[in-house]
Amino acid sequence: MSSLEILSLAYNELSGKIPSALGKLTKLKLLAVGGNRLSGTVPPPIFNLSSVMLFDIGANQIEGTLPANIGFTLPNIQIFSISSNRFTGAIPCSISNATTLELLQANLNKLSGNMPPLDRLNELRAWNVGSNYLGSGGYDDLSFLCSTNTTNLLALFIEDNRFGGTLPKCIGNLSVTLSELKLNQNLLFGTIPRVIGNLVDLERLLLDHNGFSGTVPSDFGNLHNLVVLYLSYNEFSGAIPSSLGNLANLAQLYLDHNNFDGHIPSHLSNCRSLVELDLSSNNLNGTIPPESIGLSSLSILLNLSRNHLTGVLPEEVGKLNLLAQLDVSGNMLEGDIPASLGSCVGLEVLKMQENSFRGSIPLSISLLRSVKELDLSHNNLSGQIPEFFEALHYLEILNLSYNNFEGTLPAKGIFSNASATFVFGNDKLCAGMLEFHLRKCISRNSNRILIPKWKLAISIFFGFSGIALVLALIYF
Structure with missing residues (x-):
């Protein structure tokens, strides 16, 4: 056993503690016990296995701290993974002496303190410390x-x-091979420094849920390999840069919950790979560009809600035949619901509430066989509620409240469940x-005066008698 070089016991449902006897395997190069139910702390001798190149104890229930000299005791380490455990304390500064390190995974722990310097880790390919308590909220937290x-x-x-502070300009000096940030x-x-446009190999850039402000640099348009861009839940303002239309590979664009204003740039129609687009909860105004809403690649989400958009919903919406979720609620849209919406046969969620749509619900909506949630509330829709809703078998929530519908509410399908159907505020319904909680429908026959049968018989008898008397007087 003393000459053992590889010990791989990952994902075997092992429990208990890591035995300290493993520290005697001085020639061990690969230690992989991740994905088990191991607990307790790592015995100190194991951190002294100087031959180890791969150290993986991730996805367990191990706790404790990392030794201060770990960068010296593991001089040959290439892959070091302690992710999804319960480690506390700081990442030791000595880690920068592990010059052979290529991958560090310490995410999903309870690590705290500042980041160590990374200047000597020339072989580093991936550094993952997400979901911890690192940083202090200080101005220079990203100086590393x-x-x-x-x-x-x-x-x-x-x-x-x-992590606090601003994004330093040196961000543009990171490896040009960087693909995920x-x-x-x-x-x-x-603000976001313009030099971020130097990271031309970026495929995924996530900056959401921070306090970034100012305008989004047009230099984002240089990131031609970008597939995912999340800028949501910040304080960005100004216009959405038209240069984003240069990102032909972009599949997910989230700009929601900011202070963007101006029009939706028509250049977004050049993003032919886009499957998710969220511009909700901003201050966007003007009409919806037909070329953008008709982007047929959109298959998961198009969210334009909570803005100040005006005009009609363009007929081009019918090109979104693969789209699963469409939300244009909370705007100032008007006009009829376009019949072309019935071509969006992949829709599962359709939200159009809190606008000024008018007219009747078009028959083409009956073609939305996959729809699960449909909200047309708080509009100016009128006419009768179509019975075809009864046949939409996947429909789970239907909200038609606060419109001007009239007539009799259908009774079958979704309408048989009052907790899933909302029709408040339709006084003529x-x-x-x-x-x-609507007025009860009155049958047409309920207003007729019912005459007892015996009275009817007497009336008929005297009626015929009267006729006979008149005839007798005429002929006799």
């Missing part, structure tokens, strides 16, 4: 980025921590079920 001296870095994940869910603020 300026000491990074690696040309091989592919991924830097520091999301969901307590996740800084989201921190305490960062200030009646229903048979009391649960809808």
Whole structure:
């Protein structure tokens, strides 16, 4: 056993503590016990296995701190993974002496303190410390980025921590091979430096849930390889840069919950790979560009809600035949609901509430066989509620409240469930079920005067008698 070089016991449902006897395997190069139910602390001798190149104890229930000299005791380490455990304390500064380190995964722990310098980690390819308590909210929390001296870095994940301060200009000096950068869910603020456009190999950039402000630099348009861009839940303002239309590979664009104003740029129609677009909760105005809403690649989400958009919903919406969720609620849209909406046969969620749509619900809506949630409330719709809603078998929530519907509420399908159907605020509507709190429908026959049969017989008898008397007087 003393000559053992590989010990791989990952994902075997092992429990208990890591035995300290493993520290005697002085020739061990690979230690992989991740994905078990191991607990307790790591015995100190194991951190002294100087031959180890791969150290993986991730996805367990291990606790404790990392030894201060770990960068010296593991001089040959290439892959170091302690993710999804319960480690506390700081990442030791000595880690920068582990010059062979290529991958560090310490995410999903309870680590705290400042980031160590990374200037000597020339072989580093991925650094993942997301979902910890790192950083202090201080102005220079990201200063470690300026000491990074690696040309091989592919991924830097520091999301969901307590990093504060501004994004330093040295961010543009990171490896040109960097493909993933996740800084989201921190305490960062200030503007985005234009040099971020230097990171031309970026495929995923997540800056959401911070306090960034100012305008989004047009230099984002240089990131031609970008597939995912999250800028939501910040304080960005100004116009959405038209240069985003240069991002032909962009699949997910989230700009929601900011202070963007101006029009929706028509250049977004050039993003032919876009499957998710969220511009909700901003101050956007003007009409919806037909070329943007008709982007047929959109298959998961188009959210334009909570803005100040005006005009009609363009007929081009019918090109979104693959789209699963469409939300244009909370705007100032008007006009009829376009019949072309019935071509969006993939829709599962359709939200059009809190606008000024008028007219009747078009028959083409009956083609939305996959729809689960449909909200047309708080509009100026009128006419009768179509019975075809009864046949939409996947429909779970239907909200038609506060419109001008009239007539009898259908009774089958979704309408048989008063907790899933909302029709408040339609004064001319009646229903048979009391649960809808509508006036009860009155049958047409209920106003007729009913005459007892015996009275009817007497009336008929005297009627015929009168006729006979008149005839007798005429002929006799």
